Amino acid sequence: MTIVVTLSLYIVRQFALAVFGMLLALSGLVAMFDFIELLRRSASLPEATFGIVAQIALLRLPYIAMQILPFAVLLGGILCFWRLTRSSELIVARAAGISAWEFLAAPTFCAFLFGVVATAGISPVSSVMLARAEAMENAYLRSGGGPLALNGGQLWLRQSDRLLNPQGVAIIHAYGVQLKGHQLSARDVSVFRLDGNDKLLARIEATKATLIPGAWELENARTIRPDQLPELPENRTLPTDLTVNRVQESFASPDTLSVWALPDFIALLDRSGFSSIRHRLHFQALLALPLLTATMALVSAGFSMRPARRGGVAKMIGSGVVAGFALFVVSKVAEEIGQSGALPVTLAAWAPAAAGLMLAVALLLHTEDG
Structure with missing residues (x-):
């Protein structure tokens, strides 16, 4: 049991560092392109100075990180498990009788915690900063009257x-x-x-x-x-x-509302006759984020633990990336269908993550031979 715990802690440390590094890299890359697009839009607007555009881009950064998190878990997990497999550390662990389910439990739980922290802690900060960014964008970069x-x-x-x-x-x-x-x-x-x-x-x-x-x-x-x-x-x-503020928020993006404020605001929308589908779907998507990040961790493990001596490692890793992006596309399509009212909100938010989880478990059952 001590060996399993020590190995799990080691893998969790490697996994968390890889995910965190991938999150910083991807968020910085997306934020750079977002900043360039804001500069392009502000080129003909004297009021939108470089400082204001930079401030808008910085305020949008936590929101971008929230959107990137599942990809960071997927790519960081693939990088982590591929390195551990290439160095034969996971192969030795499995040869010693440690099941893949034992040493994958800790990084999967770590990914789940990433989702919990993002939903409960980062989301409220992101919503406040995004609301401020949208207000500045409406004031300096748009000719309309906002929401x-x-x-x-x-x-x-x-x-x-x-x-x-x-x-x-x-x-x-x-x-x-x-x-x-x-x-x-x-x-x-x-x-x-x-x-x-x-x-x-x-x-x-x-x-x-x-x-x-x-x-x-x-x-x-x-x-x-x-x-x-x-x-x-x-x-x-x-x-x-x-x-x-409530009238404005009813027309603004649900992303500008904290996860803790959404239930009361949804009830207010229903009482006031506004459509609350977008807000209910966003709330359920935030609740499903921990499951989605855990699913991405299992998907990354299933596609990157193939021993190098068997060949086809690059193909397997590429398949893992494609599978992760396909899961993201399916979740977005389900979100659009949910917003149209054709699917129940809960099903549209939870079904993609649940389907991905079953796919990852099936893949690991096929891969695990110990």
Whole structure:
């Protein structure tokens, strides 16, 4: 047992160093190309100085590392296990009666921990920095109005209507949405107030609406009820639990939200009538990341532990890289299908990693002869 523990610790150290080095190399390479692309976009914009572009690129670096992590585990694992096989260390261990499952348990668990740390620790930092990077990008590199630059300048919202009853809802339609500082305003606003059975109780037409903390301020609001004459225009307020930040976040990328904030925000989106598919899929993908990194570790082992004397090592390693990239492509295709609603969110997020895990286990069962 002592030999197995010592060997496992040695392999974990080699594996972690290889993965960490590959993560730094790949993240630096991708970040360099991202920086070059930002420089190209800022060439005709005097406000976007070199310092601002560099700051945006640095703020995006943790997000890039999160996306690269599964590849770093795959390529780092292939490098680590290939070196150990080439030096005959794994061959000697297996000849001594140590099963591949015994010395692979530790690096697989290490890869799983990489995923856990990335999901629980790096993801919140990445989301904050990415949100800041997108805000700077909207301010300096884009001519649009950011996430609130909607099609035709229109905005649809759905919120609870506390003035009627707990089951009541208010559907808001507005034109000319503008965000100035921390204030959201719109013109030509229509509010449809429904009861719990989706029966129309009243309609409010206002020339302008401004979102303030806890309420909408409606100017020249005229209330129209079924079978009644329209009321005279007046300024009034409509209670709401929406804020400017929440409206912005609902249109922003889910990557800008921390994994710890996503459950409450998903519940808010569902209450407000926004589609939460993207956010639920992103949340499930973050939860599945540890399984995906562990799967990549097993895939790398299955394709790189072939003894050099048998030949075909380069072909096996190339097949491992192709298999890893194929798993990534399948996960992205499943994500797109999940966003369309054709697949359940949980299945779209977890199925690729689970399928890859079964493939890796089958490959190791075929390879292991001890």
